[in-house]
Amino acid sequence: MSAQLGTGSRVEHPHFGKGVIVDYSTESYIIWFKSQQGTRAISKDYDELKVLQATEPDGASDKITIADIEQALNNILDQRLHDTQMVPIAARWKRGTMELKPGDTTLQSKEVPIETFFHKIVMVRDRLRVMEQKINAHKVMTDDEKVELQQYITAIYGSLTTFNVLFKETHHQFKGAAGKD
Numbered sequence: 001m002s003a004q005l006g007t008g009s010r011v012e013h014p015h016f017g018k019g020v021i022v023d024y025s026t027e028s029y030i031i032w033f034k035s036q037q038g039t040r041a042i043s044k045d046y047d048e049l050k051v052l053q054a055t056e057p058d059g060a061s062d063k064i065t066i067a068d069i070e071q072a073l074n075n076i077l078d079q080r081l082h083d084t085q086m087v088p089i090a091a092r093w094k095r096g097t098m099e100l101k102p103g104d105t106t107l108q109s110k111e112v113p114i115e116t117f118f119h120k121i122v123m124v125r126d127r128l129r130v131m132e133q134k135i136n137a138h139k140v141m142t143d144d145e146k147v148e149l150q151q152y153i154t155a156i157y158g159s160l161t162t163f164n165v166l167f168k169e170t171h172h173q174f175k176g177a178a179g180k181d
Contacts, residue, residue, distance in 0.1 A: 010051075013050075016036055019033040022066040028041045028042060028043050030067055087169075088167075089114070093118065096114040097113055114166070122172075124160070131153065132153055135149050159176070161176055
């Protein structure tokens with residue numbers, strides 16, 4: 001391709017279909033393809049890229065592109081996914097301890113504050129939720145792969161329902177597959 005294309009140019013790729021140039025560098029175009037629901041870097045030298053509607057490069061670097069918007073959205077989501085929510089422990093467990101006794105009576109037992117243990121359980125739950133969201137938003141995995149991984153996560157939630165007794169509010173509790181606690 002000999003002509004330089006600017007942001008907003010409409011193109012067609014033999015494999016990815018129709019797309020719009022959202023950014024470019026000296027060697028490649030960043031093109032958003034509807035079929036991919038994302039962007040791909042395509043070399044400016046790629047001969048099979050068909051130009052449907054050309055826009056002149058204007059050299060203005062202060063234009064907001066789809067790539068900029070995607071990056072901003074990803075940053076916001078990352079911040080939100082890593083925010084920890086205050087989850088209250090049931091009143092009867094406050095200031096309580098959990099004693100771990102080894103089967104061998106010659107060994108020393110260990111006491112752990114229940115609130116410390118509860119905090120770890122909540123962190124596991126929150127990280128599972130982040131994993132779920134990342135799986136569901138994954139651009140490369142097939143729906144079948146997503147469903148398979150989601151089933152593993154649901155099974156993990158089911159295994160953790162034992163700890164629901166520690167939660168003050170039921171909407172914070174673990175929920176496995178219906179009827180399989």
